[in-house]
Amino acid sequence: MKKIIVPVDFSKHSEDALKTAAFIAKKQNAEIIAVHMLELSNAIISQSESYSQQEAVFYLKLAEKKFIEFLNKEYLKEIKVTPIIKHYKIFSELNALAKEENAELIVMGSHGIGGLKEIFVGSNTEKVVRNSSVPVLVTKDTPILSNLENAVFACDFTNEDIKPYQEAKKLLSKLGCKLHLLHVNTPYGRFKSTKETQKKVVNFLTKANETLETLHQVQHISDYTVESGILEYANQHNMDLIVIATHGRKGLSHFFEGSISEDIANHANLPVMTFKI
Template sequence: MKKILVPTDFSDHAFNAVKAAASIARKTNAELLLLHIIELPQEAMDAIKPGHDIPEIMFFKQWAEKRLSETSLSPELNGLNVSQILLLGRTVNKVAEAAADNNVDLIVMGSHGASGFKELFVGSNTEKVVRHSDVPVLVIKNEETEIKMERVVFASDFIVENKASFVNALNFFRTSNVKPHFLMVNTPNNFKPTHVAEKFVADLLKEFDMTEYEFSIYNDLDIEKGILNFSERVNADLIAMGTHGRKGISKFLNGSISEDLVNHSSRSLLTFKI
C-alpha cells in the first residue's frame, strides 16, 4: 500500500479516521493524503468564473488551508509522509477525482456508527462514495482508531460477474496479510444446502489460488441480520463486502441493505468495487 486518502471535515469523527489511517500508514509505510472539500450549492458553483475570486470562498479556502495544516502537524501523524489536498466542488465527485488523480490504494472515512454518517458525509453522499469508489473504502466507526485485521468477515453471495475485479479484493487481503473469513448468509428466500455451498465456494476460491481462509454459512431471516449476527458471534475486527457501483452493495444486497449495514454496524467496514 502506497497512498491512503482521508477526506475530512475536521470533525471529531473525521479525525478518528485520520488516526486510523495513520496507524495503517505506519504499518505499510504509506503516504497519507488529507482531503478537504469546500462544497457549495450548484448555483454558487455555476456563478464562479475562471480567474475570479469570490471573497466568501476565499475566506473558507484560507480557513480550510489552516485546518489542514494543523491536522497534518498533529502528534498522531508525527513521522509520517503527509500531503494536503483542498478542492472546490461536490463531495462525491471530488473524492473520486482525488483518488484517481493521486492513484490511491485506500480511502478512509469516519462515521458515527449506528446513527449513520452525519458530519463527514450527509445523506446520499455516503452511499455514493462507497458504491462508486474504484478503490477500497474503509469506514471507521465511532472512536475506533486502531484497525485490526486479524478477524475479517468477507460477506458475499460468491456469484462473481467480474472475476478480475474480485481478484483485486483478494490481493488486498494478501498484501495486508489478512486471512479472510468468508461468509455466505442463507435466508428462507435464498437457501443453499451446506454441501452445495461449500463445494461452490471451494471451487471458486481454488480458481483464484486462495488457500488461506475460513468459510462459514450462517442462517438468518435476512442478509443484513445474518452479517451483523455472525460478525458479533466471531467478534470480527472488520466486515468486508463488495459493491457493484450503481447496483448497490453486491448482487445479493439489494435496496437499502447496503445503507443499513453501513449505518447499523458497530464495526468498521471495508468495501470493494466488484
C-alpha cells in the same frame, strides 16, 4: 501500500478517519493525502465577478489556514501528509484523485448517532463509496488504533464476487488481517440445498485460484435474514471488520440488494470496508 486518501471536513468523524489512516500508514510506511472539499455558496458565485473572486480567495485562504491547524497533530509527525483542497464538493473527484495518485485506500469516518446509517442514504460517505473504484474503509464511532486480525466477507459465491474477494484478500493481507468467507442460507428467496451451495463454492474458489484448504475454511450459517446472519457470525467470532462488495453507481451488490447493506451498516459495531465489483 504507498498512499492513503482521507477526506477531511474538520469534524470528529474525519479526525477518527485521520487517526485510522495514520495507524495504517505507520505500519505500511505510506503517505496520507488529506483532502478538504471546499464548497462555495451560490450567493458567492452569483455576485459580480471581481467581488466573487476576492471572496472566493478569502474562503480558500481561510480553509488553508484551518486545514494546516487541523493537520498539526502529534500522531502525524512521522508521516508524510500532503494536504489538497478541492474547490467543489464533487465526490467523484476523490476517485479520480485516487487513480492519479495510485492510492490503494480511502479512509472515511461515519456520521450519525445510528452508526453508519447515513452511508447508504445520501451521505458524503455513500457518494464516495458509490463513485470509488478504490477500496473505502469506513470507521465506526472510534478510530482503528490496533491491528485488524479477522474480517468477514459474506457473498453468494457468484462470478461477480470473485474480483472484489481477490482484491480484499490482497489488501487485507498487507494489513495482516485474515479474510473469512461466509455463506448465509435463508429460508426465503435464495435458499439453496447443501449440494447446490457446495457446487457454487467449489466453482467460485476454482475460478479464484484458491486451494482445497480454503474450501474447508468457508463458513456456512443459517438465519432468517442475510444481515442478521452476517452480524451474528461477526459477533460470535470476534471479527474486526465487515467487508462488502458493491456495484458502485448501479447500487449495492446483488447479494446486498434492498435494505440488507443498510441494516448491516446500521447495526454493526464494526468498521466496514467496501470493494467495487
